Amino acid sequence: MELLSFGKTGWGDELLIATMMTIAVSITAMFIGFLFALIFTPLKLSKSKFLNLIGNSYTTVIRGVPELLVIYLFFFGGSGAVMYVASIFGYNEYIEINAFITGSFAIGIISGAYSTEVFRGAIQSIDKGQFEASKVLGLKKPVHFFKVIMPQMLRLAIPNLSNVWQITLKDTSLISVTGLVEIMRQSYIAAGSTRDPLFFYSFAAVLYLMLTYFSMKLINKLEVRYSRGY
């Protein structure tokens, strides 16, 4: 137990900060994923074959390739790509991107592919009459989307989004390979310096279990809130 004490002698405070980092990366990644889903869901639902193809390639490629490979692509290729763009604008110094940004972006793109599928499924299972009714009523496009489709879509999407959240949360353990100090990386450091890997990795497992358990509780509450009236 003294291994977990706070202050200089134990790893308690370090692991607490690392847990915060895991939560921060997961939320950022989930949010970036939503942005991607916002772009790609309409593409997948569009009538144009070409736009469909773009949307489908995104979800197929990302969901068919290991997360770790995507992370390596961003980790090794990220700063190169940014430097290339910067050089077009005449900036030729070395740019290093922070591990937090690379990590949340990589996980965000992965999470976005899953979210896109969830949103697509949710929109497709909304009754066709709803679309027609709002057209007949002459609602403007934004009103139609935000007031008619979105609330119904969210209700249908939340149970599946909670799965995406779980996947995203667990995927953040993989960005420890880039050196970002989240739960996994901190346990690795602690295990290395105390020579007690069994304890620290088991403790990491407990931390992840707690995160998944409490986030499920929270999401269940949201689910109840959004299905009021059904």
Added chain:
Amino acid sequence: MDFELMINSLPKLLNATFITLKLLTASLIFGLFIGLFFAIIRLNKNPIINKFAYVYSYVFRGTPLLVQIFIIYFGLGQIEYLRSTALWVILKEPYWCAIIAFSLNTGAYTSEILRSAFQTIKPGMIEAGQSLGISSKIIFYKIQIPIAIRQSLPAYGNEIILMMKGTSLASTVTLMDLTGVAKYIISTTFKPIEVFIVAGGIYLFMTFIIHNVIKFLEKKYSY
């Protein structure tokens, strides 16, 4: 775009694909048995026994696969007692540690898939068997299992694809699987995009094959 590198790295990556496939098949076979075992236990009426199966699947599905591999590979070696037993021959090999971790992980997911498949079997099917005087053992093997397998095919297909992606984590315990070799080539040539295209292409090809095989099986066993 460095096409020469892409062509040169292809044989190395294809070679590494064999390790990925070996890891995948071994874990799927062990995982299927573990999954079936826990699915049956989960349906047991004894609350202690089915709670045990529930906790097993909850823990393995609630923690990242990476933690599971690290506990088995780095953690178990710390127990002095284990080092002196015959088990140590297996546990000191990263290859077997990876397979153990993958099997236990996919076993947890498989048990959930099979459990829900067993639960969706209509009671009428079992009652029909009983009224024909078929013994409960034969009902289980000849009626419940075939229906459950058919029922769980789509979800199990997804699980196979997830597991294939999961085998990439073997590279974190020094195994040179497809991802491990891809990382090695990237870190020596600093050409991440080219290597990603080739390695990602191989993974996508495997996904495509698995997807179609499952689709074929679904059609074959549809009723």
